[in-house]
Amino acid sequence: MLQTTARDIAALTGGALVGGATGDELVTGTARIDSREVRPGDLFAAFPGEHVDGHDYLAAAQRSGAALALVTEDRGTPAIRVEDVREALSALARAQLDRAREECSQLVVLAVTGSAGKTGTKDLLGTVLGAAGPTIAPVGSLNNELGLPLTVLRLTSETRFLVLEMGARGIGHIAQLTEIARPDISLVLNVGSAHLGEFGGIAATAQAKGELVEALSPHGRAVLNAEDRLVAAMAERSAAPVVTWGFTAGQVRGAELTLDDQARVAFELEVPDYLTTLSGDVVPAGRFPVRPDLLGEHQAANVLAALTAALIAGVDPATATAALDGATLASAQRMQALRAGGALIIDDAYNANPDSMRQALKTLAHLGRSHRTIAVLGEMLELGTDTVRLHDEIGRLAVRLNIGQLYVIGDGAAPIHHGASLEGSFGGESEHLDSVEEALAVLEHVVQPGDAVLLKSSRDSGLRRIAGPLVEHLAQRDGRDAPARTGAQQ
Structure with a gap:
């Protein structure tokens, strides 16, 4: 403060x-x-x-x-x-931000939202902006009416960049958060199927996410995903100029996207010669290599989004891309790669929705070229009346992707097992387990050197409790100490 x-x-x-x-x-x-x-x-x-x-x-x-x-x-x-303590913190945060803007004319407030990937993108923004000046981008998902004021109240007189993650469980939630902290740059990643049960549909989700764009003054900048039609349409709701990004459309482009044999993403950043920063300076044009240590093709969109927002905030593209060389994420359990006993454990159990579940399974399938693949999937929460169908579709996708072994945990996730079993090509490759404890016991027995294991569920489904004990068991079986849980990826 x-x-x-x-x-x-x-x-x-x-x-x-x-x-x-x-x-x-x-x-x-x-x-x-x-x-x-x-x-x-x-x-x-x-x-x-x-x-x-x-x-x-x-x-x-x-x-x-x-x-x-x-x-x-x-x-x-x-x-x-x-x-009310929460209301008091919000009032104090609002006042502190106003004071910080008066005392530091260079302060830039960036806010990110989306149905998937916002915490990882926030982490990437923290890495890139941190290379250019004092930056606040706290670890974890402090994206609600309590977490956001606590983030704002970390401001000091030296802060150059403040990165805020804004989540919503209904229309009006993001608008309330922007009343606490109005952004200079609003970054919208995607509109997907997360929290469908609470929003009531995709259209309502788009309405809610777009509130971040509506909060901008004419002096701000909206940074939008050109490849998501619902996000791209938010340009009409912005009083500020719009910058778009994408791999097949948009002003800032990603090109030559590749995954190596470990599913790590790489691409080339293409910056046009007409892009300007928030302060009006011209962004150096050119082509810049991007080589983070992140798993999965879907990570490329998060990286490109973060880079685009950072360029608008005033970070030189060469500095920005260099900052991401070999970078992981600060927030854990988001496609976090852990290695023990010769096996690769991908801990993505912080949260899940149908979109992120599909992306994680595709990443696991890519690893199937050189690993036996095991998917351990739990329930995706807050999907409303479509929950059975959406879980069933995930099971069928696992079969089509030729995942080697599927373990489905808990009653709520059972339709994943049913969908896989009905797809036709699975025999005993899908198994339904009653509890997290049972799943851990099975995994400790079946995981072998060379395996790639994905752990994926919504946070409250409990799979987040598996990775630590499993890694420790595999390391001890291998006669080594368990690796530290440091690098995190979403």
């Missing part, structure tokens, strides 16, 4: 000084909601939750050096008492 006194925070949030707070307390750190992460000078936000009440950890936060707390009840610790 930019340095702020308790008195000013109380005024910005409509709160009252309690617990002996004088108003002169100075917050010099950032806002935290986990007392274990508090550092000297931080602001601790105490949330009353279903299972844990942050107010019970006020003393612990104070011992760790918290300068002040946001609370809804006075517990005797220097604090600002407000009616």
Whole structure:
């Protein structure tokens, strides 16, 4: 956070000084909601939750050096008492961003949304922009009404680029987030089948995602996927100039897309000679090699999107592409490649929808040229009335892609197994397992050196709990220590 006194925070949030707070307390750190992460000078936000009440950890936060707390009840610790802590954080974030724009005329706020790939693209933007100046692009998916204010409140007087991920579960959600932090550059990746049950259909999804474009001022820039017709149509909703990207259409192009034998993507970035930055400078034209360490053809779209937005933000294309040489993602469990016991484990179990499931299976099929392939698939949540059909289609696709072995986990994912079994070419290659624990036990037995194993499901389906124990087991079986879970890919 930019340095702020308790008195000013109380005024910005409509709160009252309690617990002996004088108003002169100075917050010099950032806002935290986990007392274990508090550092000297931080602001601790105490949330009353279903299972844990942050107010019970006020003393612990104070011992760790918290300068002040946001609370809804006075517990005797220097604090600002407000009616709603989340609303207070939003108000404070809005004010901090306004102040940062006044103090740093070069600050650029970039926001990314899409049905799939937004966290990975946010990570890529962080890597590219970080090569050009101080950048905030936090690890993970801090893309809602709580995570976004916490991201904004990491601003300092040195910040040059602020990268925000904006998610939505219905119409109006992104509009609310942009009221907290209006972007200078809005990047829309795609409109797909994620959360169909909540949105009610593709058209409603497109309406919701397009709110990010509608938030732009005429001085901003919309960066749109020219190959997604619903995204490309958002140009009509933008008061700002539009820049498009794609491999077969768009102003900024990717060319000569390839996958190596390990399914790592590579392509050439083609920059036209008429592109200008947000500040009006001409972007150097030319052709630049792009060689990240990311698995799957679908990663190329995320990379190209991030590069296009970074060029508009003012990063030189040679600097931008060099920053991605060998790059992985900071956020885990997104096509994260882990190797142990001679096997390749692809951990993509943070989230799933039909589009990302298909992409992950195609990547696994590519690896089938040199590996036995095993797909471990769990339920895709929030698909509404189409859930059985969409799961069935995934099972049939696994057969058509010639995946070597399919394990389907849990009752909700059972239509994947049924679809595969009915496709006709599978015998015992598809097996339905009741639980994550059963799946782990089976995998520990069947995975052999040379195998490529995909773990894919929605986060709450539980497959995210498999990769760590499986990698540790394979490493111990091989007589080695388990590798650190560092590089992450989506």
